[in-house]
Amino acid sequence: MVSFPVKPLFVVVLTFSLLLAVILLSPSPQSVNTPASSASLLDLDIWSVKRIAEWRPCKWWLQGHLTPLPDESNGYIRIDCYGGLNQMRRDFCDGVGIARLLNATLILPKFEVAAYWNESSGFADVFDVDYFIQKMSGFIKVVKDLPTDIASKEPFRVDCSKRKGQFDYRESILPLLLEHRYISFTPAMSQRRDRYPQYAKATLCQACYSALRVTSSLEKKAIELLDAIPKPFLSLHLRFEPDMVAYSRCEYPNLSLSSVAAIEAAQVDKKPWTGELAQSWRKRGKCPLTPNETVLVLQSLRIPTSTNIYLAAGDGLMEMEGFTSVYTKVFTKSALLNHEDFTRMHGNTKAALDYYVSINSDAYVATYFGNMDKMVAAMRAFKGMHKTLFLSRKAFAELTSQGLQEEKLKKALWEVHKNDFEIGRGSALPGCFCESKL
Secondary structure (H helix, E strand, O other): OOOOOHHHHHHHHHHHHHHHHHHHHOOOHHHHHOOOOHHHHOOOOHHHOOOOEEEEEOHHHHOOOOOOOOOOOOOEEEEEEOOOHHHHHHHHHHHHHHHHHOOOEEEEEEEOOOOOOOOOOOHHHHEOHHHHHHHOOOOOOEEOOOOHHHHOOOOEEEEOOOOOOOOOHHHHOHHHHHHHOEEEEEOOOOOOHHHOOHHHHHHHHHHHHHHOOEOHHHHHHHHHHHHHOOOOEEEEEOOOOHHHHHHHOOOOOOOOHHHHHHHHHHHOOOOOOOHHHHHHHHHOOOOOOOHHHHHHHHHHOOOOOOOEEEEOOOOOOOOOHHHHOOOOOEEOHHHHOOHHHHHHOOHHHHHHHHHHHHHOOOEEEEOOOOHHHHHHHHHHHHOOOOOEEEOOHHHHHHHHHOOOOHHHHHHHHHHHHHHHHHHOOOOOOEOOEEEEEO
16 A cells, blocks of 8 residues: 655645636636626627627629520610609619519619709719619610610600509510510519519619719719718718608607797698507607607717717708717718808719718618618628618617616617627618628
8 A cells, every 4th residue: 555645745735726726716818808797898889799690792693694694685674763862772773673584675764853852963963874884784784875766755654663562573564565665664662572583683783782883073072071071980870850750740749849840841741640549650660769869879879979970861950959969079061061062962962972971981870771771781781891780769669668767778778789780680681682690
């Protein structure tokens, strides 16, 4: 039997125990630097949250036009576009995909001339036509002018914008194209793109995200505006104009007299909902956030009040005093651009500037999920810029209806938007983009 001296063994055990205690009790470098500690969690803003999924352009359309164009076209299609610039951009993108679906030759689109939007500019006044034609080569044939035997004719008008439910364009529209050879066309907003063959979807994606760029003169003005904004900056698309509020049919107590008058002038026959209907409407997220409410949500996301913010918005925003008294570094195109240049601009060119700045901003936040927001979010995803977030009007309405206030409300809003940002909710739309797990 082998024996060990007691004293040396005790010394060895004691030394080992002390060493083990030092190792276990010493702070780990990883735990000190990780944002999981309670102290560092308080310093996190929304952009520091780790994403678990992102949207990226689908590989199948980035690879190009995999299906050759047929030798013969079925006729000519002109896409008629109405509304603001981003609504027209959306309709045009859809229309290009439909034209390819029908094997048509594309004529440059017609943009609505609308007094409401202070607008008289056409497609060629906003977008680089030659660049568009070049980038669409192989996807679809695009021409500036009609052949002489058709040029004198008015196109046969086809308006699908009001059609409800799903229908097949080849069944409904192709016979008209073959009969008349030249049609003008307004796409349906509800048509599902997932029913397109892949070559038509690829054409739509190429048109919308690779082939549309603003004219060189407009890009020069946009770069001038972008350079004038202090960096880094957040682009905020804030919607609280009189017509927007009137259209929403939402009630807002405690507005200024001037705001109330402006809303009533824009209401026409769209009176606000009242009682339980008004509460239900608000809880469904149908009511635009006020500037004051937007401040509260931004603070809940820990966006510093010293942040440079570019206001990507139209004219006539109401109740801005409550916003600019908290977030004081707010910049607008009307203040940054030469006054004479700004006053000469129309609705489309102003919207194009906001779009350009927003897709190049360090971060983008929207209080709505309209046409501009969908386009901007998708283009930012295309460019690999993922600091994009849509504020949840529904969550705000639900939480405030529960009586949450101040810090409890901010904490709850943080959790909602943290979860949205983690999964990339709303940061791009399926069709041209595919979800990628990180």
